[in-house]
């Protein structure tokens with residue numbers, strides 16, 4: 001793991017675009033999802049926009065990738081196309097890539113809600129750890145351009161039949177506004193607790209417990 005470098009992709013990484021495109025396509029085929037193929041030119045665009053995270057070994061071997069897309073006038077942001085080369089799976093690389101993509105997305109779009117659609121258990125685990133919560137599709141972007149991306153999925157008919165209200169994927173959302181409130185609540189609570197502990201110590205009352 002020490003020999004894997006995870007970073008925001010730069011022009012230096014453009015040379016990996018074909019391999020990344022191939023890796024995404026092959027992984028989708030194996031999973032039987034038929035998720036849209038990402039062309040090398042699209043990946044290069046993401047790299048040039050500083051909206052991609054890449055993992056490579058110190059020897060230059062491609063390990064994994066993920067990119068950032070914004071929807072609905074940048075009100076919504078998705079971290080998509082997450083893929084790890086099978087040789088490097090189950091070593092926590094996806095978790096690290098997603099974490100960097102998450103913080104980079106918040107820096108680029110501080111007001112945006114972060115969301116994702118997935119059938120992948122590892123991705124659900126990672127998202128939950130980052131503070132995402134499962135939501136109904138009505139909470140996600142209504143940007144048609146985003147939902148168009150589902151057209152190449154084998155389950156697209158289900159999505160259409162359900163009028164875009166649900167499908168086999170789970171929708172997950174991170175709302176920075178709600179999270180700020182939660183953080184404030186915990187911060188206030190911890191400040192209150194430490195103040196209470198100080199008072200308690202001063203009173204020398206060892207019987208009270210909090």
Ligand SMILES: CC(C)(COP(=O)(O)OP(=O)(O)OC[C@H]1O[C@@H](n2cnc3c(N)ncnc32)[C@H](O)[C@@H]1OP(=O)(O)O)[C@@H](O)C(=O)NCCC(=O)NCCS
Pocket residue numbers: 027028031081082083084085088089090091092093094095096117118119120121122123125126
């Ligand atoms: C899904 C994928 C990105 C996970 O990558 P990874 O680097 O192996 O994942 P990590 O090692 O960071 O694991 C993250 C968590 O998922 C768990 N996990 C990994 N693979 C798992 C599996 N097959 N089933 C259940 N849990 C799994 C890990 O144990 C870890 O959980 P923990 O924090 O509780 O230990 C990788 O398998 C992949 O590229 N798959 C094909 C493409 C894909 O499905 N992309 C997602 C599209 S939404």
